[in-house]
Amino acid sequence: MLRMDVVKRLGAFSIEASIISQDRVTGLFGMSGAGKTSLISMIAGLLKPDRGMISIDADTLDDTAAGIHVPSHRRRIGYVFQDARLFPQMSVRQNLDYGRRMNRLEPSTDDQTRVADLLDIGYLLDRRPGNLSGGERQRIALGRALLAKPRLLLLDEPLGSLDDERKAEILPYLIRLRDETGVPMVYVSHDADELRQLAGHIVLIKRGRITASGGTELLPN
Amino acid sequence: MIDLTPEEWTAILLSIRVATVATLVATPIAIGVAWLLARVEFPGKAAIDAIVYLPLVLPPVVTGYLLLLTFGRRGLVGAWLADNLGIVFSFRWTGAALACGVMAFPLLVRPIRLSIEAVDRRLEQAASTLGASPWRVFTTITLPLALPGVVAGMVLAFAKAIGEFGATITFVSNIPGETQTISAAIYSLIQTPNGDTAALRLVVISIMIAVAALIASEILARRATQRLHGA
Structure with missing residues (x-):
């Protein structure tokens, strides 16, 4: 379970967000500039909150009051x-x-083969x-993240830089990933269709604030 | 082929040894300094930046004299090193290497710093989310991507070190077989009656070494770039 309750100032922009999620896939939906990337950068530890806490299950990742980062x-x-x-x-x-x-895990050809098959990147x-295509690169990036054996996977508009045809190419892999790996995910997008297909729990974010959270019916048509 | 006397050979080999040691010892330090200047904000950074480039703009004699005051037998650092570690620089070839390393340092730092600045920090972030500690991010991502700059800097530094004259002769004098590099030997020969022919031979040799270093740098830089962008 992911819990976060953070405050972060970034110049004139500020984020104040509180999220609790135990769904397999949490969709973070909002326009560009709403603060989605800053929010997941804090979960990843690339950005430090000014105040607040972030935890996964019983493990505290950030707690500014206790000086934990x-x-x-x-x-x-x-x-x-x-x-x-x-x-x-x-x-x-x-x-x-x-x-x-980097994580000093045992080499495992089984894992490599499984992920390469899942994402069709063996060739x-x-x-x-x-000189790979955008779609191929993104599939490899997915495989690379998975093989580090993460306990949570953050996906920041993974289809954002692809054209419609490539999006349609990658989306089935993401669905397979969700159904076959069991790694919980936070999926960031400004595309309601994408989230409807992938996420169970939706969090809406607007100008750095959470405006609603619930099921996919929150997504605009 | 040019016929060389044993004394001339000694000067040539000494120059190559001094320049090689100076470059190899200065490179890791330069990489560290370049990384600090490129990636870390700290108070006094402008001062460090200025000190690094100082040997480039100071008269070499001044740099040599400052080295003598600091690393000479009675110098603050020199006395300590001699008493505690047995390292002596004054009137030794190691002192020539130190002088060359200091003079070449700015030429080494500058291209390395520029190439580290050019490394995409987003790749470093990606490495960090994959479990790489800051040190391993540096050794597996930043440094390999900055390699063409490191190679360029090393070649420049080697070329500078092999031709260094002013600081070296001021610091460790001009002792044949110990501190007399090609440049110092040429200088001595020009001062000697009928030394012109011998001086000219060494001039040709130093041109050959310089050209060889430039060609080598071109080949190495091309290889390093190919490795990065290869298919």
Whole structure:
């Protein structure tokens, strides 16, 4: 279960948000500039709240009153960015293996094969990210995040930089990911259709404030 | 082929040794300083920035004299190093390497700093969410991506170190076989009657070393760039 209750000032903009979620997929819906990315950056530990707390299950990640701030590399929270952010100097295989190496997990070809099959990226393993399509890159970014064995996966508009055709290509993989891996997810989007297909619990955010939370019926048509 | 006397060979090999040691020892320090200047905000950063570039703008004689005052036998740091660690710089080839390293330092820091600044910080964030500690982010992402700048800096530093004259001769003098590098040998030969031919031979040699270093840097930089953007 993810709990957060945070306050953060970013220049003239401010975020005050309180979220409790125990759903498999929480959809964070709002226009661009509403503060969605800042909010999940705080969950990932890339941004530090001014005040408040963030916890997963019984594990406190941030608690400003107690002076707790777990750095991002110790949170085991996966993050798939809108731009895939693959490492250009590494092959696809090395990109996928990066999280395992950094977390000093045992090498497991089973995991690699399972994720490569799930996302259909087996044929790309020996390529470099430089000349892959946007859709391929995003699938690899998903695989890379999964193979680090996260306890929560943050997806920040993973389809945001893709055209409609590519979106339709990736969406089935995201649904498979949700149904087959069991990793809880927070999915950020400004696309109501996307969220209707993926998320069970919806949180609406507007100008840094949570305006509503509940089922998918909250999403505009 | 040019016929070289044993003394000339000694000067050439000494120059190469001094420049190699200076470059290899200065590079890790320069990488650390470049990273600090590129990525960390701290009070006094402007002062550090200025000190790093000082050898580039100070007269080399001044730098050499300051080294003598600091690292000489009776210098504050020099005396301590000699008494406690047995490291002596004055009138030794190690002192020549120190002088060359200091003179080459700004040329080393600048391209490394620029290439670290050019590394996409969003990649570093991604690495951090995948479990990489700040140190491992640096060694697995930042440094490999900044490698072309490191190579460029090392070649520049090597070229500078092999030709360094003013600071070296001021700090460790001009002792054949110990501190007499190619530049110092050329200087001595020009001062000697009938030394012109010998001086000219060393001039040709130093041009050859410089050209070889430039070609090597071109090849290395191209390889490093290819590795980063290769298919």
